[in-house]
Amino acid sequence: MTGIIDSALMNQSTIFALPLYGETTVTDLIWFVIILILAIIIAKIITLNITRFLKNRVPKNDLNLISKIAYWAIFSIGFLLALPYLNVDLSGLFVAGGVVGIIIGFAAQSVFANFLSGIFLIFEQPMKFGDNVLVDDTLIVVEDIRIFSTIGRTFEGIYVRIPNEKIFTTTITNYVANTARRFEYNIGIRYQDDAARAIEIIKDLIDKEPFCLKNPAPSVYVDQLASDGVIIKTRIWAPSGVWWDVRTTVLWKIKCAIEAEGMQIPLPQRTVWVNSTNEENTPFIPPTVRDKVSPKNLQSGVPFQSEPAKEQSHTSIEYNSSFES
């Protein structure tokens, strides 16, 4: 029995050791094929996983390109690893490959940088389709994230293509990445108006607005006793998807609500005093002092006061927000 097995092994080893051409044996050929098959299997598994992972993250064309590049890169590595079993001398190929690689590297430096940046952006995901983002002073709505570039549209409807390398190396401000965002108004009222009542009116109005979020709660307070009036700061949180609509509609409602209660938005006013005398030594008398001085004693310093524009409803509300759409 043992003799039969030994002879079989002898026969087998003889077959496997047979040179096919040069020093290449059947065993070498089998190893070559096994490594190629393993490379194909690994490439298919990795490609499948890449496809699944990126399915909803990159456009279909780019996905095909990425999966093909990954497949052939892995297959090429396997092929190069298997080639020594066929006694192929790779040193010449590596030298030639190195030289060609350097040339291609210099020639296609930016293309490769954009490609790599695209891959990193796909994994990092600082923005999604439809997001409002500021990339290097360009405000766009993201329409497509491709493998070499990102396509956007400005709010004026202009097509913008930004190379991925630029996006990857610059600051990106994504205005809608978070669920909610805050904006604020500075609302001015006159000094004679009741600031507490104004705050109450603004809070009531915000409370009735569906998209002004209940939590985080809005914040309304007297922020400044400014030269022209009392400034009420109003901070409101809104869902990121609708914040611009809210910001543009609520302000006018606040203005109308305040004016409906008899309050007014203050206008900048200035009192001009005209000195009508030529006497150099006539002292200037400010109005508060003038009221207490008898008219007889007044020799000069006739004031001219501009008419206060009380009836005008022109708004002096300031916008304070980092984003204009």
Next chain:
Amino acid sequence: MYGKYKIPFEYSDDNITLSITEDGDFFRYVRQIKDKEKKEKTLLTTENATISINPIEPINLPKQITQYLEIEFTPVLIEPEGFKVIFLLFPIEIGVIVSGNKKMEAIDIFSFGPQKYSLYGPSAGGVITKCYCSDIYSSPPESDKFYSGILRLEIENKTLEWVNISRIILDGYSMKIYYGPYVAMFARIKILSPTNAETEFIREPVASELQNAT
């Protein structure tokens, strides 16, 4: 108002007028709520189409930006491993749904109540919720079926600690609303840790007199 109607039809009460009238070859849908804007729509259909008016998930108005309903209530403290049933009120939205050739489509959604949104969680990673404030009741409260429904909520504390709860977040996509003399739904909240709980809807009417909303 709730129920199924053949077109043309007309409904009117103190607050609302709803009608689908024939206008030549078309059908004209008109909804007018007191002191609110009129809504009109033209339907290109036959008299075989039917209209269902029933309460729907209250997450559509004024614009569908979330799937979550948040009900805030007076904080309650539940004992370790405790089980209790409470009743809350939830807001109602009313859907006017047209059916024809075995397909349904909402032609109008309206509500008589106020709308308000809120943020649950941090601004980065939290979710927008449709927010509603309710008192808590130990038995089903009185409610106007066109304004609010009754939520029967089972609270199960699976922890070994006293737990304080003051709000519940419900997923509108899995809501099961029933209607009849009143509108109701049935939900359960399992408190798994002092900071973690899960909610689910129970697909059975609170009372046999209620029917499933479309």
